[in-house]
Amino acid sequence: xxxxVRGSIEMDVKTFSLKEKMLVAAVEGAKGDxxxxxxxxxxxxxxxxxxxxxxxxxxxxxxxxxxxxxxxxMGARGADSKGVVQMGWVERIQPRVYRLTAIGLAAYGNLGDxxxxxxxxxxxxxxxxxxxxxxxPVFRNWLMDNSKPRHFREAGHFWGIAPGTPAATVRExxxxxxxxxxxxxxxxxxxxxxxxxxxxxxxxxERTDIERCLEFQYTLKSRFSRDLTLLDPSFAANDAxx
Amino acid sequence: MNxxxxxxxxxxxxxxxxxxxQSTLAVQxxxxxxxxxxxxxxxxxPLELDPIPPHPEFEQPIVHEIPEELPDNNGRLQSxxxxxxRPRGRLILHTSxxxxxxxxxxxxxxxxxxxxxxxxxxxxKKVSELVPNTPxxxxxxxxxxLSALEPDYVALxxxxxxxxxxxxxVDRFVADRIREVAKRINELRRHVMDEQQLDEVQQENRKLxxxxxxxxxxxxxxxxxxxxxGNGGGNGPPPxxxxxxxxGEIPQVLEIxxxxxAVLRIGRGVELRFAPLIRxxxxxxxxxxxxxxxxxxxxxxRHVIEFTSADFAIARGKGHATISIAIExxxxxxxxxxxxxxxxxxxxxxxxxxxxxxxxxxxxxxxxTNDEGSRATNVLLNWKHDADDPLIVRIDxxxxxxxxxxxxxxVIAGAGDPKSDGVWARIPTEVMVVENRDEIQPGSRFPQLxxxxxxxxxxxxxxxxGDPEQPALWQEVSDFRSNVWWMNLENPAAFFHFKHxxxxxxxxxxxxxxxxxxxxxxxxxxxxxxxxxxxxRPDYWASYKAAMERIEVQLAQTMWEKLTIYVQSGTGLD
Numbered sequence: 001x002x003x004x005v006r007g008s009i010e011m012d013v014k015t016f017s018l019k020e021k022m023l024v025a026a027v028e029g030a031k032g033d034x035x036x037x038x039x040x041x042x043x044x045x046x047x048x049x050x051x052x053x054x055x056x057x058x059x060x061x062x063x064x065x066x067x068x069x070x071x072x073x074m075g076a077r078g079a080d081s082k083g084v085v086q087m088g089w090v091e092r093i094q095p096r097v098y099r100l101t102a103i104g105l106a107a108y109g110n111l112g113d114x115x116x117x118x119x120x121x122x123x124x125x126x127x128x129x130x131x132x133x134x135x136x137p138v139f140r141n142w143l144m145d146n147s148k149p150r151h152f153r154e155a156g157h158f159w160g161i162a163p164g165t166p167a168a169t170v171r172e173x174x175x176x177x178x179x180x181x182x183x184x185x186x187x188x189x190x191x192x193x194x195x196x197x198x199x200x201x202x203x204x205x206e207r208t209d210i211e212r213c214l215e216f217q218y219t220l221k222s223r224f225s226r227d228l229t230l231l232d233p234s235f236a237a238n239d240a241x242x
Numbered sequence: 243m244n245x246x247x248x249x250x251x252x253x254x255x256x257x258x259x260x261x262x263x264q265s266t267l268a269v270q271x272x273x274x275x276x277x278x279x280x281x282x283x284x285x286x287x288p289l290e291l292d293p294i295p296p297h298p299e300f301e302q303p304i305v306h307e308i309p310e311e312l313p314d315n316n317g318r319l320q321s322x323x324x325x326x327x328r329p330r331g332r333l334i335l336h337t338s339x340x341x342x343x344x345x346x347x348x349x350x351x352x353x354x355x356x357x358x359x360x361x362x363x364x365x366x367k368k369v370s371e372l373v374p375n376t377p378x379x380x381x382x383x384x385x386x387x388l389s390a391l392e393p394d395y396v397a398l399x400x401x402x403x404x405x406x407x408x409x410x411x412v413d414r415f416v417a418d419r420i421r422e423v424a425k426r427i428n429e430l431r432r433h434v435m436d437e438q439q440l441d442e443v444q445q446e447n448r449k450l451x452x453x454x455x456x457x458x459x460x461x462x463x464x465x466x467x468x469x470x471x472g473n474g475g476g477n478g479p480p481p482x483x484x485x486x487x488x489x490g491e492i493p494q495v496l497e498i499x500x501x502x503x504a505v506l507r508i509g510r511g512v513e514l515r516f517a518p519l520i521r522x523x524x525x526x527x528x529x530x531x532x533x534x535x536x537x538x539x540x541x542x543x544r545h546v547i548e549f550t551s552a553d554f555a556i557a558r559g560k561g562h563a564t565i566s567i568a569i570e571x572x573x574x575x576x577x578x579x580x581x582x583x584x585x586x587x588x589x590x591x592x593x594x595x596x597x598x599x600x601x602x603x604x605x606x607x608x609x610x611t612n613d614e615g616s617r618a619t620n621v622l623l624n625w626k627h628d629a630d631d632p633l634i635v636r637i638d639x640x641x642x643x644x645x646x647x648x649x650x651x652x653v654i655a656g657a658g659d660p661k662s663d664g665v666w667a668r669i670p671t672e673v674m675v676v677e678n679r680d681e682i683q684p685g686s687r688f689p690q691l692x693x694x695x696x697x698x699x700x701x702x703x704x705x706x707x708g709d710p711e712q713p714a715l716w717q718e719v720s721d722f723r724s725n726v727w728w729m730n731l732e733n734p735a736a737f738f739h740f741k742h743x744x745x746x747x748x749x750x751x752x753x754x755x756x757x758x759x760x761x762x763x764x765x766x767x768x769x770x771x772x773x774x775x776x777x778x779r780p781d782y783w784a785s786y787k788a789a790m791e792r793i794e795v796q797l798a799q800t801m802w803e804k805l806t807i808y809v810q811s812g813t814g815l816d
Contacts, residue, residue, distance in 0.1 A: 135593040143592065143609045144619045195668065199317030203668045208588045208611070 018054065018073050020111060023089050025050055026100055027108040032121045034100045037093060044070040074098075088172075088179045102129040103176070106183030110190055122187065123196045127204035129180045133213045142216055152227040155220045167232040174221070174228065174235075181214050252278045260289060266351045271363040271400070294349065297337035297381050297427055304335040306419055308388060312411035320411040324390045331388030333416055335423055341711065343370070343380040355384045355416055357403045359392035365402035372417040375631035375649040377711070378428030382420050386412060421630060431710040433737050435695060440731075443743065444696045446751070446812075447729060450758045451691045452533070453808075453815040457762045457801055458689060459769045489533055490526025493569055496537075496576040497523045506565075506579060507621040508547070508557040509586040509610060509665075511658025514622060514639050517553040518703040522567050522576060536570040546583050557583045557657070560613075584621055585613040586657045589667035596673045598635070598645035601682035601719045606641040606671055608655040627651040627673070633709075635673055636701035636720045644701055645675035646720040681772075685725035689765050691758060693729050700724045708732025715757045717764075727761045729754065748809050755805040759798055766793045 016024065022043065029046030030036045038046075048055040048065030057064040074090075075083040084090050089104030102125040109122035133139055138158040141148045149155050156162045159177070161170050188194065188207050195206035221228065228235040256276055259265050268274065269291055276283040296302075308331040311319040322331055342353035354366040373379045391412075395403040403409050499521045500506070508514075516539065524532040539549045546563035549555045555565075564578040588611040598604060610621040625637040629651035636644045641655065653671045658664025687700070694708035694716070701720045708730045709716070716730040731740050739753035767790060771781075807814035 131594045134590070135595070140592050140607050143590075143607055143617075200313070206668060209590055209669070212590060212609075 016111065019084050019087070019089075021051055021054060022047055022070065022073055022084055023104055023108055024111065026084070026090055026098075027105065030100050032100070032105065032108075034102060034105060034125055037097050037099050040070060040074065040096045040098070041067065043074075043098070088176055101176075102126055103179045103183045106180070106187055110183070110186050120199055123198060123204045126180070126184045126187070126196070130184060130205045130210065130213065133177065133181075133216075134209065139213070139216055142219070146219075149220070149223075152224050155224045155227075158220065161231065163231065165231060167234065170228065170232040171234065178214070178217055181210050181217065184210050185214075252276075252283065256283070256289065260291060261348055261351060266291065266354075270356065291352065292348065294336065294342075294352065294383075295339040297339050297430075299430060300337035300423070300427070304419075304423060306333040306335070307331075308333055308386075308412065308415060312415050314407040314411040315414070318407065320408045322388060322390055322408065322412065328389040331386065331390065331412075333419055334385045334387070335419060336383050336385075337423065337427065338381050338383065341380045342383065353380070353383055355386060355413075355420075357386045357388070357391060357395075357409075359387075359389050359396070362392060362396075363400055364391055364396050365400045367402055367413075369420065372413055373420050373424065373630070375629055375634055375647065376421050376424045377631055377709070378424035378426075378431070379420060379630075380711070381427045382423050384416060384420060386416060388412060425630070428710075432708075432732060433710075435731065435740070439740070439743050440693075440696055443731075443740065443750070443754075444693050446754065447691060447693045448534075449815050450754060450808075453804070454691065454758050454762050454801075455688075457797055459766050488530050490524075490528065490530035491532065492526055493524035493532040493535060493572065493574055494527045495525050496567060496569055496574050497525055498567065498576045498579065500579050504580070506581045507610075507618055508581060508583050509621055509623050509657025510557050510560055510583050511586075511664050512557045512622055512624050512639075514555065514624070515553050515698050515703045516555060516565065518698060518700060519622075519639065520567070520579065524569055524574070538568045538570050539565065540568070541565055541581075542578075547581050559583060560585045584610060584616075584618075586621070586623075586665040587611045587613050587615075589623070589654075589656055589665065591653075591655060591667045591669065591671050594669065594671055596643070596671055598643065598673055598675050599678035599680070600645045600648065600675060601678050601723055603642055603644045603723070606637075606643055606653065606655070608641050608667065623655040623657055625653060625655045627653045628670075632707070633718060633720075634675055636699065638702055643673065644720045644723065645673075645678075646718050648675050648677065650674045682719060682722060685723045687725045689761070690726045691729060691761055692726050694731050697728075700726060708736075710734065710737075714753075715760050715764075727764070729757060747812060751809045751812065755802075755809055759794075759801050759805070762797055762801065763790065763793050766797065 025047035026038070026043055028050075029042060030038055044055065044065040044067045047070060052061050055065050055069055056062065057066040073083055074085055084104075085092055085098075087103075087107075088101055089107055090098045091101050092098055105122050105125050109119065136158055138149055138154050141154075149158075153162070159170075160173050165173075184196075184205060185207070187196065188210070194208070196204045198204055225236065260269060269289055273288045275286070275288055308322050310323055310330065311321055314320050323329065338349060338353075340349060342349035344350075353369050355369060355372060356366040357364040369379055369383060390408065391403055395406055395409050397404045500519075506519075517537075522537055524535050526532050537553070539553050539555070541547045541549055541555070541563050542565075543561065543563040545559050546557070546561040547555050547565065548558050560583050563581050563583070565581055566578050567576040568574065590609040590611075592607050592609070596604065596606070607619050608621070608623055609617055609619050610623070611617050620640075622639045623641075625639070625641065625643075627635060627637070629635075629649060631647060631649065634645075634647045634649045634651050635653065636646050637653065643653065651673050653673050654667045656664060656666025660666050692699075692706070694706050697706065698704060699706040699720075701724055706728060708728075710732045712730050712733060714730050714733040714736040716728040716733070717726070721728065730736055736753070736757075739750045743750040767786075770789060771786070804814055
């Protein structure tokens with residue numbers, strides 16, 4: 001029995017990949033709330049309720065979900081196969097406890113036509129993420145003087161990293177900003193518009209601002225590529241592949 | 243309650259009870275009778291509230307039908323008829339001849355929006371809760387009659403309706419309607435002033451402002467000394483008047499604050515005053531300021547930037563130009579100022595949310611992208627905000643914003659007319675002006691008396707409009723920071739005297755002079771009681787009053803020696 005949120009996607013879920021199906025389950029199960037924590041077991045049940053053949057225990061598809069299948073798609077399976085966590089759609093907050101991210105919400109919005117409730121939710125979440133970037137003092141200083149930041153510690157302040165941060169965390173935090181911005185950009189492209197407007201006519205974010213944020217992100221990455229490579233040796237290779 | 247000789251007048255008691263805030267609702271809800279010694283009072287009629295005389299031109303209540311559906315705060319439509327099960331509601335707006343907020347005994351308890359469902363009173367909210375900071379809102383009160391509010395929004399005690407989406411939606415509707423009436427009342431209360439008369443009063447104001455400088459306290463004796471002797475406690479004599487500041491007589495050079503080789507970037511369509519930005523100052527050979535001079539402002543290309551009156555200019559078209567300033571009637575000119583006008587393509591504002599304590603100043607960054615893709619954050623723009631009260635915040639063309647009155651507003655920046663080809667930021671900065679826990683420091687500028695409707699506000703560079711609800715000698719929080727006082731011509735008393743300027747100039751001069759004396763007293767009081775830093779101690783009101791009277795007596799005597807001649811003849815200040 002499925003339990004869709006208001007505004008769930010009007011699209012045939014069966015055409016989605018397994019990861020997309022998991023994202024749909026996570027968004028609808030968590031009712032689009034990025035603050036709501038859920039366990040891997042919750043997700044397994046939500047996903048199974050929506051597609052029993054895909055997420056059911058082999059031989060008992062209609063009776064029991066298969067937690068192992070969910071676990072496999074949550075995490076990475078080799079360098080070329082990123083799980084939903086690596087894609088930034090959900091984030092791990094404790095062992096086996098997760099929550100939805102703005103990127104996940106944006107990706108869900110990009111999967112199909114959703115109604116105004118969900119669009120509003122996606123828009124507002126992305127707005128708050130973009131606002132966090134635009135209001136950051138390092139970004140503001142860069143607007144006023146493009147030669148800033150001059151020291152890695154300032155860029156680190158923006159990304160939330162510092163010497164000693166584990167490489168995986170460095171990668172995750174630096175990528176997270178970019179993924180959020182790209183998610184917002186994809187949403188704009190898909191809608192064929194330059195701005196996302198809330199129900200009452202308030203502009204939540206616009207293309208020019210996201211482009212500016214992306215420019216800032218690329219500037220920082222290029223300016224401090226040596227520092228980033230020191231913290232995360234895979235940075236140079238990953239950056240080149242991106 | 244104070245009882246004189248153990249007795250209470252029954253009529254007096256009823257009158258006092260009726261006007262009490264907590265009685266108002268009961269009298270509206272219930273039929274109450276007063277009985278004294280077995281005798282029905284008020285000829286056996288139920289007690290009722292005194293009628294409120296309406297505001298002129300709004301004699302009849304304004305009745306609005308409440309639409310069947312109204313959007314709540316999230317934009318969702320709420321049925322005001324419970325999907326057709328209840329009758330349509332209505333909103334009745336009443337007006338008051340008097341300011342309901344300031345008549346705190348009789349009218350303030352009734353300055354409310356009352357909610358009824360059928361014959362039942364559900365409660366009320368203060369008008370200021372629904373439309374805070376809307377000029378003119380003090381003259382409006384309202385009743386909402388909406389059956390659909392019962393039973394879901396009826397709270398125990400019926401003091402106010404329960405919160406919820408329908409009340410939210412109705413409140414939005416009520417607020418919009420109150421705002422419309424309040425704005426009309428506020429416009430009615432504004433006065434049309436004779437321009438020539440205003441010019442003459444401005445000249446007189448400048449003379450008086452100059453004159454008052456002779457009586458200001460000597461700041462060098464007070465600031466930073468931290469001593470109580472002579473300056474505090476209300477016991478010592480007032481500080482001696484300082485010797486008049488050294489002024490030059492013959493100008494030699496014209497100095498401006500704009501740095502060498504700096505280019506002023508301005509968005510096309512921006513209208514602004516240059517004097518507060520460039521601050522031209524004429525100096526004599528000894529480097530002393532030469533006052534009372536008029537400057538001529540010229541632009542090398544009026545298609546780029548055009549001066550329409552004095553220092554007020556409009557950025558007409560994209561390109562480069564130079565501005566120069568000259569002292570009228572002389573060949574003395576300032577160095578040229580380079581100006582570049584940009585075609586604004588996009589404005590990005592940051593931060594998007596700003597909490598601003600009262601009296602504090604912060605900068606909003608507006609990054610402008612022009613039609614060639616160049617970007618800069620130092621482009622001069624026009625700024626505006628959407629609060630009903632224009633004085634919530636004060637913003638200068640560089641985006642420096644001062645919190646002036648508590649409230650919330652959305653600020654945007656841009657250039658040109660947004661209805662034609664002007665470009666403004668699409669995402670505003672939401673500014674919330676909050677209580678300031680720190681002491682607001684007075685400005686370091688020289689105290690100045692300015693005239694509403696004529697002089698530009700130092701905080702914004704724009705002409706400050708008067709306000710009929712403010713005193714004749716007016717100082718807002720932002721003015722305290724800038725050390726300016728305003729002669730508020732919209733104040734009823736000030737306007738009365740101003741109106742008679744032509745027939746009885748001495749009447750106006752007397753009023754004007756009195757306000758100048760008051761201003762000087764305030765400067766002295768401020769000096770005594772706010773600039774002692776850590777030595778400042780709370781004092782009894784009697785001490786403050788004694789100090790105020792002492793200053794008044796001493797200043798008034800010396801100031802009025804000269805002012806008497808001025809009031810009678812209009813001369814004698816030089």
